Each structure stands twice: as C-alpha cells, then as structure tokens.
Amino acid sequence: MEDKVLRKLFLGFIHIHILHHAKESPIFGSWMLEELREHGYSIGPGTLYPILHSMESDGLLTREDRNVEGKIRKYYSITEKGEQILVEAQKKAYELFKEIKD
Amino acid sequence: MEDKVLRKLFLGFIHIHILHHAKESPIFGSWMLEELREHGYSIGPGTLYPILHSMESDGLLTREDRNVEGKIRKYYSITEKGEQILVEAQKKAYELFKEIKD
DNA sequence: TTTTCAATATCGCCCTTCGATATTAATACT
DNA sequence: AGTATTAATATCGAAGGGCGATATTGAAAA
DSSP states (O other): OTHHHHHHHHHHHHHHHHHHHHHHSOBOHHHHHHHHHHTTOOOOHHHHHHHHHHHHHTTSEEEEEEEETTEEEEEEEEOHHHHHHHHHHHHHHHHHHHHHOO | OTHHHHHHHHHHHHHHHHHHHHHHSOBOHHHHHHHHHHTTOOOOHHHHHHHHHHHHHTTSEEEEEEEETTEEEEEEEEOHHHHHHHHHHHHHHHHHHHHHOO
C-alpha cells in the first residue's frame, strides 16, 4: 500500500496542522481527527492521542479539562514555545513550496 | 533540545526534497546531505542512507551505480510512482502553506 | 603495501506509529 | 435504580524507523 508511504511524508504536516489550529482556538482530540480527515489525512485515534500527549510533554501544547454538556473534554492550546516552532514550520513550508512548486 | 521536535516535523519535508531533487537529476547520498544542510535540515548519514534504501524498496527511487573519477557512487533517480507521490506532496504542501501562511 | 579519502553501509538502542480494544463519565431508556 | 448507549479519551503489543557512532568499501597517492 502506498498509504504507508504517504503517511511517512505527511506526519509532520499533521503536527503542523495541529499547532496551527491550537493557535486559532483550543482543540480537542476527536474534533481534530475530523478536521484532519477533511484535509485528506487518514489517521486514527490510536495515533493522534499519543501525538497530543507527546506535544504536550514537549511543551508545545497545554491541556485544560473542560466540562461541555456534561462531558469532559481535554482542550489543548498552543504554548509560546509551540508558536516559535510554528513560525519555523511556516518558513520551512514556504521554502519547500517555493522549491517544488513547478 | 528542540532539535528533536523540529526533526519530527521536518522528516517528511526531507523525503519530499529528496524526491524533488531526484526528479531534476540523479542524486547521490553525500551530495544530498550537503544540499539538505544548506536548506537548514540537520541530518546525519546514519539517517539519510537508510531513508534512501527504504525509498528505493518502496519503489519511489531507482539506483544506478556509476564510476566517477575512480569512485563508485550510487545514483538515485525518481520513478514513475515517485513522481505520483511527489505530485500528491505538492498539493498537500500547497494546502498546508495556504492554511498557515498568516 | 600502506595510507588516505570520499562515499556508503551497518549496528544496537530507543521511541513512535498503528489498529484494535478498553476505559471513562454522563445521559436516555425501561 | 439499573442497564444500554454514546462521545471522547486512553492504552496495548507488535512492528518499524530514526539516531549517533562505527565499520566498510574501493580507488588513488605515497
């Protein structure tokens, strides 16, 4: 399957998407899963949640538990360090795009 | 170190760079190492060579041994499948860039 | 033959990804 | 009250990959 090949290429993209959305407004896991799916990234919960945890322990995201309609959700927001990383990613994504666009 | 964090984000970018350059003209390992370094990607030979091997066994690159000034180099060119993957990557890189640019 | 050098390959450790399954906590139903 | 249901999150073991350090290759120079 070339799915495996594509995933290898796009896992970093997924991390960047997460940072981007977490900057716009706090996100939670299953919403992010749906958002990524709409962008054409197929990824399961067993992959996403460990990624969120590692991004938190890497200091890119902070977690806050909220009670929404009786359900507890873990909302993740971007940290200052996360924003710095995102800026780096924006630069690199632009360079990559410029270089391969034609 | 946040180097580890950045590497996680950019490994896919590196794969795409490799595909792009292998399409322009055949590449070999140590040249690619230098090229990536100039683009700001720090990566060692112990990482790059296994990547080239896996991209070959995934059918994205083909290898051809050439004798250059008495030295044997392994030149990698892009395959048809590699070109298809690269097109996918271009689309996704453009979407990513569009989404996070501001 | 020995040294030197550029280029490539391999080693073992550790971490991550993955699909599948389990857990949690609150509501709806009978 | 007890059970089923549901959304959201967490965890499991297997498999694979990244990493730095080290080893190997092959040819030319000394």
